[in-house]
Amino acid sequence: MTLFWIASVILIAISILLIALPFIKKKSNNDEQLRDELNKAFYKDRLSELEEEADEGLVENQQDLIDDLKQSLLDDIPADEKKHDESNTSALAVIIPSALLVIGLSYGLYFKFGASDDVQQWQEVSDNLPALSKKLMSPEGAELSEDEMSDLSLALRTRLHYQPDDSTGWLLLGRIALANRTIDTAIGAMKKAYDIESDNPDIMLGYAQALMLSQDDVDQDKARRLLGKLVQDDYVDLRVFSLLAFDAYERKDYPAAVRYWSIMQQMIGPQDSRYEMLSRSIENAQKQMGQQVGTGQSVSVTINVGDQVSADPSASLIVSVHTADGSPMPVAAARYPLGTFPRTVVLDDGNSMLQDRKLSSLESLMVRVRIDSDGNVATKDGDWFGESEAVKMGEPVEVMINNQY
Incomplete structure (x- = not known):
């Protein structure tokens, strides 16, 4: 606000100067010089005439006439000075009321129509941006009131106007838009954040979430690609799987x-x-x-590898579910890209090997995992593998790959 008042004083001073400028440059300021020049010219002309008349014998008392001429010039000076003083007084009589009128109108109209209270509130909200952002990012962020959401949106837009490369600011603005169900704004804000920092998992997730709510098939396809990349990068976040489940x-x-x-x-x-x-x-x-x-059940398997394991990135990961006694014939199996470790995969009845024997029919089970290096499941020489302990259906399974055929 201090800068505003300083700027307003400067603008008003300039306005007053513009009002006074015509009076300062008024031609009357040059009247004295013009008067003196005219008087000097008149005096010289009259002296020349008196000399000619004296030479012709027409004037007897030449010196008296010269003295009268000088006296008339002296009598002219006070009258002009008085006129000049009156002119200055007249100029001040116009400038001072005009200046007061400008000051009164300027500040009066501002306080009437300038929304000074809104400006002050806007600045207070901008100062409160860190606290509001922290509250939004916290687990209790959903508890932000409607007014707080509005204040945070205003503060963020102000900040982003001056710092357009702030990816976190665009991410927060996108989350607010998502909370308010303004999808176009959410997509636009998240896209700006993604353009600035495309490898940030939080931004990728936020952008995917916004795109998923779009009615455009292209946007939804892009959202699936972003979510798939997060899964491949082992970004463990419930929201990723929640969005994938919703979309499916x-x-x-x-x-x-x-x-x-x-x-x-x-x-x-x-x-x-x-x-x-x-x-x-x-x-x-x-x-x-x-x-x-x-009747439907699924088996979640968390897989890790030992430090001594080295595998070709193009190798496959074969996960098979067996009965608890370790029967070589799997009840269910699935093949995955090798990916990175640790990682989690889930098998369900869709991975069952036999139509009449579902995975969900097992009460207990064990899991075997193998890194298939040549693409042939029948050959095992040199492949790394691991197996779990027997567990009950529904319990999580962990497998460490640290053995080699």
Whole structure:
């Protein structure tokens, strides 16, 4: 506000100067010089005439006439000075009221129509940006009131006007837009953040979340690619799998939706209050698939490798589920790209080897994992492998790959 008042004083001073300038440059300021020049010319002409008349004998008292001429010039000076003083007084009589009028109108109109209270509130909100941002980023960010959301949006827009390369600011603005369901604004803000910092997982997730809400198929395809990249990079965040499950369910890919919700259950555990909600979502998807509620099960396998293991990045990862006694014939199996470790995969009835023997029919099981280096499942020479202990259905499984055929 200090800068505003300084600027306003400078502008008013310039306005007053513009009002006074015509009076300062008024031609009357040159009247004295013009008067003196005219008087000198008149005096010289009259002296010449008196000399001529004296030479012709027409004037007897030449000196008296010269003295009278000088006296008339002296009498002219006070009258002109008085006129000059009156002119100065007249100029001040115009300038001073005009200056007061400019000051009164300027500040009066500002206080009436200038929204000074809104400007002050805007500056207070801008100063409060760090506290509001911290609150939004915290787990309790959803508790921001509507007024706080509005204040934070205003403060962020102000900051981004001066710092357009602030990716965090664009991310926060996009999250606010998502909370307010203004999808176009959310996509635009998230895109700016992504353009600035495309390798930031939080920004990738936020951008994907905004694109997923778009009605444009191109936007939704881009969202799936971003989420897939996050999964490949082992970015463990419930929101990634939640978005993937939501998208799969909307596309009627119910097995994929069940798989993603099952992963989420494995990540949070039965003690989490969201576990039951995910169970209901899984049951609903299974109903859509025509399955009997409660018969579908999935196995979540967390895989890691020993320090001595070295594998070709183009190798495959073969995961197989067996009965608890270690029977060589798998009940379910799946092949994945090697990827990075540690990583988690989920197998369900869709990975069952036999139609009449589902994975969900097992009460207990064990898991074997092998790095297939040549693409032929029948050959094992030189392949690295590992297997788990026997566990009950529904329990998480961990496998360490540290053995070699």
